[in-house]
Amino acid sequence: GTARKERAPMHGSSDERTRTGMSPESLKRAFVDSMFYVQARYWEVATPHDLYMAAAYTVRDRMLERWIRTAETYRKADARTVCYLSAEYLLGPQLGNNLINLGIVDSARQGARDLGIDLQEILDQEPEPGLGNGGLGRLAACYLDSLATLSIPAIGYGIRYEHGIFDQKIVDGWQVEDCDLWLTNGNPWEIPRPLLRYPVRFGGHTEPYTDEHGRFRVRWVPELDLYGMAYDTPVLGFGNDNTNLLRLWHATAGRSFDLQAFHKGDYYGAVNAKVGAENITKVLYPNDEPEVGKELRLKQQYFFVSCSLQDMVRVHLQHAPNLEGFHERFAAQLNDTHPSIAVAELMRLCLDEHGMDWERAWEITRRTFAYTNHTLLPEALETWPVELFGRLLPRHLEIIYEINARFLDELRMRYPFDPERVARMSLIEEGPVRRVRMAHLATVGSFAVNGVAAIHSELVKSTVLRDFHELWPEKFHNITNGVTPRRFIQLSNPDLCGIITDLAGPGWARDAENLRTLEPHADDAAFQQRWQAMKRAAKERLAARIREATGAVVDPQSLFDIQVKRIHEYKRQHLNLLHIVALYHRIKQGTDSDPTPRTFVFGGKAAPGYFMAKLIIKLIHSVAEVINRDPEVNQRLRVVFVPNFNVKNAECIYPAADLSEQISTAGKEASGTGNMKFSMNGALTIGTLDGANVEIRDAVGHENFFLFGLTVAEVERTLAEGYRPWEYYRSHDELREVIDLLRSGLFSHGDPDLFRPLTDSLLQHDPYLLLADYPAYVEAQARAGDAFRDPAGWTRMSILNAARTGFFSSDRAIREYCRNIWQVEPMPVSLAAGNGSVP
Ligand code: NBG
Structure with missing residues (x-):
C-alpha cells in the first residue's frame, strides 16, 4: 500500500537523472522501488536483510553510469591500464564506503529517516566480503580505492571464493x-557475466609438432578443462567520477572431459569431475603466510x-x-608470488597460441610484470615440487625450464667462477625434492621488484633476493604501503572526520596531507x-x-591498549601477555608503581593448523578469566578478546x-598496515624498529612514539652469537616469576601442562626473541602508562600522530607505483561530458 503510493510520482518523470538522482527524495523513491522490483517485497513484510538489499541496489544503480562512462572513456582513449593480480581482496562492507564515495x-541518512529507518541498522546487515587473510588482501582493497x-585506468583481477576467510x-x-x-543471501554488488568465460586447462602432456611454416612448436594436450566465469564489481573513486x-x-x-565420461556411461564419475572443477574457487586458504605444497592452491x-x-x-x-x-x-602487478605463474602463462600464450618466437615473447613478458614482495619469512616463500x-x-614446467636454462647460461657467462651463486639463483631448487622457486620466477620475469616498507625493501635486497639485486640493482624499488583514509578515517571515525572537515573543508580525504591542518591545534585547550570527546565516544x-x-x-576512561592482527609468533601477542601477567603479578604482590588503569584488547584469527597461534588465543582468554574476575585486580586491569576480527x-x-x-621481532614484519590505521x-x-613502524616514528616524531627492542642488526648478532633465552630467564627476576606463573597452572585451572608448549618454546629456542x-x-x-596520566600531554601526542600520518595514505603509495613502476597517467572521467543518458 504505502510502497505503491511512494513509488507513483517518479513514473511521471522521463529524466534518467531523476531516476538515479542523489537527493533524499530520489533515493527514497528508488529505495522503495528496489524493494518492490528487485526484492519483490512489500513494506510490511520486509526483513532487515530486505532493507539492506534494497539500499544496496539503490546505491548500485547510482554507480552504473559512472562505471559505464569510465569503461567507455578508457576504451576510447586506448589508455594504458594497470592490472592488479591478487589472490586476495579483503574488501570489507561496501554500502557505507560507496555512500561516501558517491558523496x-x-x-541517504535523511531518506532513510523519512521512511522511519536508521541507516546504521541497514549498514550493519551487510556481511563481510572476506576474500583475504590479512594485510596483503586489505592492501589490495586499499589500492583499488586509491587507483x-x-x-588511474585499472582492473583488479582475483578469485571469487565462495567461502572467504572462516x-x-x-x-x-x-x-x-x-x-x-x-x-x-546474495551479493548485490557483483554483476555476473555468464558470457565472459575462458577455458582453463590442467594436466595431460605436451607434444612437439611442426607448424605450417615448418617451425618447431609445442602443443599442450590437457587432461582436464574447466571455465572461469567473470563476476564484476564496480569500484568507485572518491571525489571524482572514475569507477x-x-x-x-x-x-x-x-x-570436453565430462562428455567422454558420460559416453562411457560413467554418470557419477562425470558429475564428480564437474564437482572437482568447481572446487577450485570454493574456499580461500586461511594462512596469511602461505602453506606450501597444496595442490588445490596451485590450481587456484x-x-x-x-x-x-x-x-x-x-x-x-x-x-x-x-x-x-x-x-x-x-x-x-604481481601481488606477492601467488600470481607469479603469470610469467609462464603469458609466455605460453605468446608462443603456443599466438605463434611468437621466444625472444620476442620473453621481451613482452618481462616488460609486462612487476612484482611486490610481502614477506621474508623463509617458511612463507612459495616453492612448488x-x-x-x-x-x-x-607445458608451464617446460617453459620455466627453458627460461631457467637461458638465464643460467647468462649467469655462467657473467660469473664464470661462481657456480654456487648460479645454483642459488636458479629457478629450480635442487635437493631430494626438486622445487620451483616462485620468487625467483617473479623476479626474473618482471621489470621491477619492490618491498613494502623502507627497511623491508633493504632487507629484500640484502637477504632473499641479494644475488638478484647484485645482478640488476636498478630493478629494485621501495614503495611503503598505505591505507585509504576514506574507509579508515571518514567511514570509521565520523567524529574525527568532522574535526578535519571543519579545518580543511569537505573533500579533505582526497589529499591526506590535509591532516596537517590539525597540527597547529595540538596544544589548544x-x-x-x-579531541578527547572524539576519542571518548569511540x-x-x-x-x-x-x-x-x-x-x-x-571502562572507557582506562587506557585502551590494543593489539589486533593475525595471531603469529613473530607478531608476539605473547610478549604483550607477558607484560600483562607482570602487571597482574605486581598488583598481587603490592609492588605496583604504575596505577594507570588499562584495558587490553586483542583480536585476530589463527591459521587453523597453527597450533602455537591457537594456544596463544587460549592463553589470552585464560589470563583474561583470572584477571577480570579478581576484584583486587580488575579495577585496574581488564583483558578482552574481540572474536572474529575482520x-x-x-x-x-x-x-x-x-x-x-x-611489537614484532625486528626484521620480521614486512610493513604492517594496522600500525598506520591506528596512528591516523x-x-x-608502542613498537619495534620493524616494517613501517620505522617510518611512522620518523613521521610523527620520535618523542611521540614508544620505541623499544632490538634492531635488525642486534637481532642478527644475538642469534649469531648463540642466543640462550634461558639466561634471560635466570637473570631477570620478574620475567622468571611471570613465566613460572604461566607454568604453575594458575591460568589453566591447575593444569601446569596446558601452556607448556609455549613456555618450553620460549625457554628453549625463543626464535622471536x-x-x-x-x-x-x-x-x-611503563613510559606509556606514565604519559597517559598527563591528559594534555597525551592528547597533544595523539593529535600529532594523526596530523603527521598523511604520508601513509594509499593515494601516496599508488602515486609512487604510477610514477616509479607502472608509468601510467590519470585518465579522468567526466559525466558532464556525456549526454547524461544511459546508453
Ligand atoms: C603481509 C605482511 C605485512 C604487510 C602486508 C601487506 C603477507 C605475505 N605479507 O607486514 O606480513 O603489511 O603483507 O604488504 O601476507
Whole structure:
C-alpha cells in the first residue's frame, strides 16, 4: 500500500537523472522501488536483510553510469591500464564506503529517516566480503580505492571464493572455525557475466609438432578443462567520477572431459569431475603466510591468472592485430608470488597460441610484470615440487625450464667462477625434492621488484633476493604501503572526520596531507577537549561492542591498549601477555608503581593448523578469566578478546585505541598496515624498529612514539652469537616469576601442562626473541602508562600522530607505483561530458 503510493510520482518523470538522482527524495523513491522490483517485497513484510538489499541496489544503480562512462572513456582513449593480480581482496562492507564515495551519506541518512529507518541498522546487515587473510588482501582493497580515486585506468583481477576467510568463534577460550557464508543471501554488488568465460586447462602432456611454416612448436594436450566465469564489481573513486572494475573469477565445469565420461556411461564419475572443477574457487586458504605444497592452491593460482591474462589478451586484440605492444597497454602487478605463474602463462600464450618466437615473447613478458614482495619469512616463500607442478601444468614446467636454462647460461657467462651463486639463483631448487622457486620466477620475469616498507625493501635486497639485486640493482624499488583514509578515517571515525572537515573543508580525504591542518591545534585547550570527546565516544562505542560480543564490561576512561592482527609468533601477542601477567603479578604482590588503569584488547584469527597461534588465543582468554574476575585486580586491569576480527570490526576498533601494539621481532614484519590505521586515528604506538613502524616514528616524531627492542642488526648478532633465552630467564627476576606463573597452572585451572608448549618454546629456542626484548618492552610500557596520566600531554601526542600520518595514505603509495613502476597517467572521467543518458 504505502510502497505503491511512494513509488507513483517518479513514473511521471522521463529524466534518467531523476531516476538515479542523489537527493533524499530520489533515493527514497528508488529505495522503495528496489524493494518492490528487485526484492519483490512489500513494506510490511520486509526483513532487515530486505532493507539492506534494497539500499544496496539503490546505491548500485547510482554507480552504473559512472562505471559505464569510465569503461567507455578508457576504451576510447586506448589508455594504458594497470592490472592488479591478487589472490586476495579483503574488501570489507561496501554500502557505507560507496555512500561516501558517491558523496550521498547525508542524503541517504535523511531518506532513510523519512521512511522511519536508521541507516546504521541497514549498514550493519551487510556481511563481510572476506576474500583475504590479512594485510596483503586489505592492501589490495586499499589500492583499488586509491587507483579509482586517482583516476588511474585499472582492473583488479582475483578469485571469487565462495567461502572467504572462516568465521572465528571462541569456545571455552579456544578458536573454533566456522564456514564463512558471505554469498548465501546474495551479493548485490557483483554483476555476473555468464558470457565472459575462458577455458582453463590442467594436466595431460605436451607434444612437439611442426607448424605450417615448418617451425618447431609445442602443443599442450590437457587432461582436464574447466571455465572461469567473470563476476564484476564496480569500484568507485572518491571525489571524482572514475569507477574501476574488480573482476573476480568463478570456476565452472568445462565440457570436453565430462562428455567422454558420460559416453562411457560413467554418470557419477562425470558429475564428480564437474564437482572437482568447481572446487577450485570454493574456499580461500586461511594462512596469511602461505602453506606450501597444496595442490588445490596451485590450481587456484593458475586458474585466476590464466583467466585474467586471457581477458587482457582479448582486450588488447580489440585494438591491435597481435600481441606486439601488449606490455605498452598493460602493467601487471604481481601481488606477492601467488600470481607469479603469470610469467609462464603469458609466455605460453605468446608462443603456443599466438605463434611468437621466444625472444620476442620473453621481451613482452618481462616488460609486462612487476612484482611486490610481502614477506621474508623463509617458511612463507612459495616453492612448488617439480613433480606436482609438472603433473598439473606440464607445458608451464617446460617453459620455466627453458627460461631457467637461458638465464643460467647468462649467469655462467657473467660469473664464470661462481657456480654456487648460479645454483642459488636458479629457478629450480635442487635437493631430494626438486622445487620451483616462485620468487625467483617473479623476479626474473618482471621489470621491477619492490618491498613494502623502507627497511623491508633493504632487507629484500640484502637477504632473499641479494644475488638478484647484485645482478640488476636498478630493478629494485621501495614503495611503503598505505591505507585509504576514506574507509579508515571518514567511514570509521565520523567524529574525527568532522574535526578535519571543519579545518580543511569537505573533500579533505582526497589529499591526506590535509591532516596537517590539525597540527597547529595540538596544544589548544578547547581543541584538545574536542579531541578527547572524539576519542571518548569511540571508546564508548567499542566498549558497547565488546559487551555485546563477549559480555565483558570495560571502562572507557582506562587506557585502551590494543593489539589486533593475525595471531603469529613473530607478531608476539605473547610478549604483550607477558607484560600483562607482570602487571597482574605486581598488583598481587603490592609492588605496583604504575596505577594507570588499562584495558587490553586483542583480536585476530589463527591459521587453523597453527597450533602455537591457537594456544596463544587460549592463553589470552585464560589470563583474561583470572584477571577480570579478581576484584583486587580488575579495577585496574581488564583483558578482552574481540572474536572474529575482520574489516567490519576493525572499523570500530582503530578509532578507540589509545595505544597501538606493533611489537614484532625486528626484521620480521614486512610493513604492517594496522600500525598506520591506528596512528591516523590518534593512537600512539608502542613498537619495534620493524616494517613501517620505522617510518611512522620518523613521521610523527620520535618523542611521540614508544620505541623499544632490538634492531635488525642486534637481532642478527644475538642469534649469531648463540642466543640462550634461558639466561634471560635466570637473570631477570620478574620475567622468571611471570613465566613460572604461566607454568604453575594458575591460568589453566591447575593444569601446569596446558601452556607448556609455549613456555618450553620460549625457554628453549625463543626464535622471536621475546625474552631478549622483554625488559625493554616492559620499560616502554611503563613510559606509556606514565604519559597517559598527563591528559594534555597525551592528547597533544595523539593529535600529532594523526596530523603527521598523511604520508601513509594509499593515494601516496599508488602515486609512487604510477610514477616509479607502472608509468601510467590519470585518465579522468567526466559525466558532464556525456549526454547524461544511459546508453
Ligand atoms: C603481509 C605482511 C605485512 C604487510 C602486508 C601487506 C603477507 C605475505 N605479507 O607486514 O606480513 O603489511 O603483507 O604488504 O601476507
